[in-house]
Amino acid sequence: MGKERVAVVGVGQTKYSATRDDVSMAGLVREAAKRALDDAEMTWSDIDAVVIGKAPDFFEGVMMPELYLADALGAAGKPLLRVHTAGSVGGSTALVAASLVSSGVHRRVLTVAFEKQSESEAMWALTLPIPFQMPLVAGAGGYFAPHIRAYMRRSNAPDHIGILVALKDRQNALKNPLAHLHEPNISFESVRDSLMLWDPLRYSETCPSSDGACAMVLTDEAGGDRASRPPAWMLGGAMRSEPTMFAGRDQVSPQGGKDCSADVYRQAGITDPRRQVDVAEVYVPFSWYEPMWLENLGFAAEGEGWKLVEEGVTQMTGDLPFNPSGGVLSSNPIGASGMIRFAEAALQVRGMAGDHQIDGARTAIGHAYGGGSQFFAIWAVGSEKP
Amino acid sequence: MPTTGTRDVAVVAFAQSPHVRRLDDRNEVELVMPVLHEVKQRLGIDQSAIDFTCSGSTDYLAGAAFSFVQALDGVGAWPPISESHVEADGAWALYEAWVKIQTGQADTALVYSYGKSSPGSLRDVLSRQLDPYHQAPLWPDSIALAALQARACIDAGVTTTQEMAEIAVRSRRAAAANPFALLQSSADADVLLQEPELAAPLRRHDCPPITDGAAAIVLAAGDRARELVERPAWIDGVDHRTDPHSIGVRDLTASASTRLAGERAGADRGGFDIAELHAPFTHQEVIVRRALGLNGSTDVNPSGGPLAANPMMAAGLIRIGEAATRIMAGDAERAVAHATSGPCLQQNLVCVLQGEN
Numbered sequence: 001m002g003k004e005r006v007a008v009v010g011v012g013q014t015k016y017s018a019t020r021d022d023v024s025m026a027g028l029v030r031e032a033a034k035r036a037l038d039d040a041e042m043t044w045s046d047i048d049a050v051v052i053g054k055a056p057d058f059f060e061g062v063m064m065p066e067l068y069l070a071d072a073l074g075a076a077g078k079p080l081l082r083v084h085t086a087g088s089v090g091g092s093t094a095l096v097a098a099s100l101v102s103s104g105v106h107r108r109v110l111t112v113a114f115e116k117q118s119e120s121e122a123m124w125a126l127t128l129p130i131p132f133q134m135p136l137v138a139g140a141g142g143y144f145a146p147h148i149r150a151y152m153r154r155s156n157a158p159d160h161i162g163i164l165v166a167l168k169d170r171q172n173a174l175k176n177p178l179a180h181l182h183e184p185n186i187s188f189e190s191v192r193d194s195l196m197l198w199d200p201l202r203y204s205e206t207c208p209s210s211d212g213a214c215a216m217v218l219t220d221e222a223g224g225d226r227a228s229r230p231p232a233w234m235l236g237g238a239m240r241s242e243p244t245m246f247a248g249r250d251q252v253s254p255q256g257g258k259d260c261s262a263d264v265y266r267q268a269g270i271t272d273p274r275r276q277v278d279v280a281e282v283y284v285p286f287s288w289y290e291p292m293w294l295e296n297l298g299f300a301a302e303g304e305g306w307k308l309v310e311e312g313v314t315q316m317t318g319d320l321p322f323n324p325s326g327g328v329l330s331s332n333p334i335g336a337s338g339m340i341r342f343a344e345a346a347l348q349v350r351g352m353a354g355d356h357q358i359d360g361a362r363t364a365i366g367h368a369y370g371g372g373s374q375f376f377a378i379w380a381v382g383s384e385k386p
Numbered sequence: 387m388p389t390t391g392t393r394d395v396a397v398v399a400f401a402q403s404p405h406v407r408r409l410d411d412r413n414e415v416e417l418v419m420p421v422l423h424e425v426k427q428r429l430g431i432d433q434s435a436i437d438f439t440c441s442g443s444t445d446y447l448a449g450a451a452f453s454f455v456q457a458l459d460g461v462g463a464w465p466p467i468s469e470s471h472v473e474a475d476g477a478w479a480l481y482e483a484w485v486k487i488q489t490g491q492a493d494t495a496l497v498y499s500y501g502k503s504s505p506g507s508l509r510d511v512l513s514r515q516l517d518p519y520h521q522a523p524l525w526p527d528s529i530a531l532a533a534l535q536a537r538a539c540i541d542a543g544v545t546t547t548q549e550m551a552e553i554a555v556r557s558r559r560a561a562a563a564n565p566f567a568l569l570q571s572s573a574d575a576d577v578l579l580q581e582p583e584l585a586a587p588l589r590r591h592d593c594p595p596i597t598d599g600a601a602a603i604v605l606a607a608g609d610r611a612r613e614l615v616e617r618p619a620w621i622d623g624v625d626h627r628t629d630p631h632s633i634g635v636r637d638l639t640a641s642a643s644t645r646l647a648g649e650r651a652g653a654d655r656g657g658f659d660i661a662e663l664h665a666p667f668t669h670q671e672v673i674v675r676r677a678l679g680l681n682g683s684t685d686v687n688p689s690g691g692p693l694a695a696n697p698m699m700a701a702g703l704i705r706i707g708e709a710a711t712r713i714m715a716g717d718a719e720r721a722v723a724h725a726t727s728g729p730c731l732q733q734n735l736v737c738v739l740q741g742e743n
Contacts, residue, residue: 002491003392025518058445058446064446064515067628068631070629070732076630077643080627080733081478081481081482083482084471085470086455092470096485099486099488099489099491100485104488238468239469240469241463241468241469242467243458243463244456244459259466260466375469376466
């Protein structure tokens with residue numbers, strides 16, 4: 001952690017949906033930013049700097065859209081920084097904003113992440129053409145399915161684990177009015193019988209393509225002390241990156257994810273994450289990534305993650321709830337998805353998560369990953385000042 | 387103390403590629419990798435000595451989503467590194483790295499950026515930066531917009547076509563001493579002014595050359611900087627600001643964001659031996675000089691500046707590197723470097739460097 005404590009005093013999210021054709025890109029980011037400012041009981045003029053993140057510009061067809069969005073975000077005359085670290089970008093953006101506060105450079109920072117995927121076809125934008133990369137089947141699911149199969153083989157996990165994760169997250173989403181997918185009739189059988197897209201990933205085990213934005217207002221310690229609503233205090237944050245491909249790289253449980261979480265736990269004084277973390281919002285775009293990240297983030301021993309899923313440990317009623325918001329499996333505006341994890345973690349320790357609140361949550365983890373499981377951004381937040 | 391920081395941070399090494407009109411036989415990784423090796427070799431360090439890495443680039447030049455991911459292969463990111471990326475000129479990556487060092491979580495940082503501007507029609511590609519609903523559908527290209535700005539400047543008496551031509555001549559002749567520059571000579575101003583207009587009132591000499599290139603900088607804090615080099619180029623202040631996007635709502639003949647960033651970075655105290663200004667068009671140098679209050683005692687763009695080599699996404703970082711190089715060599719004591727982004731100088735960064743801490 002830096003010199004200055006960091007507090008989350010405002011969170012704002014849009015309604016997530018397949019197509020937000022009622023708003024422009026500017027309208028979308030402004031909706032989230034305004035809600036974050038309202039939560040913080042601030043106005044645009046209270047903000048010192050703006051940090052914005054999103055995934056590839058081709059998703060909307062606007063090059064460096066932060067230039068165009070400067071006005072909508074009240075950034076004129078202020079520093080405006082644009083972050084892009086692949087799918088982890090929402091988390092990385094929050095961490096860059098936090099560093100502006102923890103360094104003492106700024107006192108009140110607005111951070112926003114968005115994606116308006118309805119402007120293009122994200123699946124094909126994620127399918128990099130020759131000669132830039134080897135053809136790896138269509139979309140991100142085509143990239144990750146082989147690693148999931150490797151996990152299943154290594155851990156001897158039974159086939160239905162992915163179905164359990166998808167069912168849990170989609171049922172959690174019913175408690176989150178902002179979630180994109182609300183499927184009141186979802187069942188184990190309906191997930192099991194949905195179309196197999198990339199074996200072993202079925203349609204209902206796959207994230208949607210969403211429009212949406214998420215924003216947070218971060219302040220220094222004085223700002224956190226002054227806030228009328230309870231702040232979330234940042235306990236630790238880290239980013240790690242590793243190359244996409246080289247012999248010996250473990251894509252099932254990447255070293256970068258292990259190092260990143262270990263760094264955050266060290267900063268936050270977490271020595272036993274399974275016991276000390278009350279709730280986690282973890283980037284699970286495909287169902288099987290829940291057991292995989294349970295192991296990679298140190299919540300379960302290698303090969304044991306799927307057992308926690310099967311035992312219901314990650315249910316809202318379990319002792320380590322994962323993604324009570326419904327997670328990426330229920331809402332996925334890619335560039336914002338990481339920040340939504342970070343923001344939902346903050347809402348939990350603020351006691352402001354509404355119907356998907358985990359009672360008594362005091363310590364929460366927000367997690368994002370991107371690229372070929374190679375970019376990681378994680379933070380820990382708490383209800384008590386560190 | 388928003389922009390001077392509480393930790394002393396210095397540029398301790400700078401490297402750049404030769405800048406060329408068209409680099410057909412190398413991809414971005416192959417372009418940036420030798421530069422990354424050189425900047426670390428210069429200090430006798432490897433990636434394990436770097437606490438934080440940050441890069442700047444844009445997918446719209448590479449023509450591929452996630453283009454920066456492959457560039458990471460040039461870094462040697464194993465074991466995993468603490469790393470980030472901005473979709474902007476590397477000068478903004480340097481800013482993020484400077485902030486990271488200010489948090490106390492890093493003592494050293496590697497910053498790099500690259501751009502191959504040549505594969506597409508650059509002036510049209512840059513039109514994709516505009517408001518996607520009201521401006522971009524009309525495809526006003528970057529030279530046309532700069533021409534509107536130049537016309538406004540001439541009409542307001544800010545500059546003249548004669549002064550603009552002299553800026554081009556001075557820049558390209560200064561670049562004769564810069565082995566990395568693309569354009570290293572110029573005809574006299576009166577000859578240039580006989581050329582036809584490209585987009586009135588701009589002539590070809592008023593525009594930057596389309597350039598492929600890369601650059602890298604290593605930052606270090608306090609004693610670590612002094613260990614690495616004899617004479618670090620200390621960052622006395624660094625700040626960046628944006629103006630509103632639409633060119634219809636700002637005064638194109640001035641740069642409010644440059645002036646504000648300059649004040650925050652301490653540039654208003656003046657006393658600069660050199661200035662490296664990222665003003666891609668001749669008339670923009672006049673705007674930036676005025677915004678920073680530079681007078682005749684400052685040597686502007688001794689490297690030749692962006693009129694001699696303008697690799698997109700790297701040209702701003704190169705300004706900081708060129709200024710720092712002269713301070714590290716003892717040729718300058720105090721310098722100001724500037725970077726810009728967006729149409730008609732929308733977003734601007736100012737970095738003040740000096741030799742004595």
